[in-house]
Structure formats: C-alpha cells, structure tokens
Amino acid sequence: MAGLSEFGAQVHAELWVSLASLLRSYTAAHGLNGKRQAAVELGEERILVRHGDGWLDLTRSRATVNWQREDGQSGALQFTEAGRLRSEAGEEEMDMAAERWARELMR
Numbered sequence: 001m002a003g004l005s006e007f008g009a010q011v012h013a014e015l016w017v018s019l020a021s022l023l024r025s026y027t028a029a030h031g032l033n034g035k036r037q038a039a040v041e042l043g044e045e046r047i048l049v050r051h052g053d054g055w056l057d058l059t060r061s062r063a064t065v066n067w068q069r070e071d072g073q074s075g076a077l078q079f080t081e082a083g084r085l086r087s088e089a090g091e092e093e094m095d096m097a098a099e100r101w102a103r104e105l106m107r
Helices: 003-032 094-105
Strands: 039-042 045-052 054-061 065-068 074-079 084-086 088-091
Touching: 003 039, 003 045, 003 054, 003 074, 003 094, 045 094, 054 094, 084 094, 088 094
Parallel strands: none
Antiparallel strands: 039 045, 045 054, 054 065, 065 074, 074 084, 084 088
16 A cells, blocks of 8 residues: 555646646647647656747646746745645636646747
8 A cells, every 4th residue: 555655746746747738738729829839848847838939847846836937937836635736825726827827828
C-alpha cells in the first residue's frame, strides 16, 4: 500500500497533467478564429506555453506551482485536495485559471 506522501505525489502529478491538458484545450479554442496555435510543452516539473512573443512558464514542486509571464508577472499557487489552485487571493478552479491564462496569451 502506498504511503500518504506517495499518494499525495501521485495526485499532484495527475493534477499537473490535467492542467497542461486544459492549457492545450483553451489555447486551441482561443486560436480557432485567427487560425493561431500555441505550443504547450509538458514535463514532470515544467509546463511551457508559447504563442508569438508571449509565454507562460509553470514550474512545480510537489503541490506548489510557480508561474511567470514574459512581461515579468509571476506568482505562486498551491494545488488543493479538491483539485483547485489556491493563491493569496483565494481558490480558483483549475479550468478557470487555465482559460484566463490562455485568453491572455492568445490575444
């Protein structure tokens, strides 16, 4: 039987893959009208999304997700047990965060 920390690590890894999938879907949806496409690269601890000169760089260490944009904006989030992202401002559904990032990136 897997230990609690091992289980938590598996959950965080699955949430990470889900976040990358959401970013792929939302950037594709936002690029449909202009026939634009973003590149989404997924690694165990990094997701990099690029479109034109814009980019979003996400890095993960366990439940912590650090993000940075090409314009210098950055922040830190935490995966919650419910699969949401928590910041100092509160909690947000992963799909809402991914949609917002995709919309901003695909402008």
